[in-house]
Amino acid sequence: DIQMTQSPSTLSAYVGDRVTITCRASQSISTSLAWYQQKPGKAPNLLIYEASSLESGVPSRFSGSGSGTEFTLTITSLQPDDFATYYCQQYQHYWTFGQGTKVEIK
């Protein structure tokens, strides 16, 4: 099985900050990676797919990069609506999620 490791587990930031979350795969997954945002009591919402493609309707302050085993999700100018938990997901071989990164208000 492909394991996904996210860091950090929790991140405290101010509105307006630039935030970066990292995701590492236990083996190469090319660019078969997606990022999701989840708010309490809600289903996750797709933000990024194919490592760097922005899902329709997602604000452009979200961006993704990486390939192989190292990936990042960047939020430029964090907004109040962005405080949530973020998950990476590989889909190279079935699906595996990272453990999540909770973005909190500082």
Next chain:
Amino acid sequence: QGQLMQSGAEVKKPGSSVKVSCKASGVTFSSYTITWVRQAPGEGLEWMGRIIPMFGLTNYAQKYQGRVTITADESTNTAYMELSSLRSEDTAVYYCARVTGGRWDYWGQGTLVTVSS
């Protein structure tokens, strides 16, 4: 606007089974993969299995092999996930989602399954 609508919350006894439904509306169903994931309280997302309704093809995560059955009814655009031999650790929110090119683009609202004696 397409959506996946799941059945309501369930309370089950240990050792029993639960069957959760996921009905697609405004979303192409049969030619896509429908997948199921669960989230225990305060925990992350754990993939359980998937079905391609057009072919009836299923695959399950090794952890759930033998305990989970995923089916689909193309006539009603509905997928089902049945989990048997329930134990307290199966208390979780169960989600269905549609898969497009690997990514999960439409999600159900989630179904809370509580296992308690």
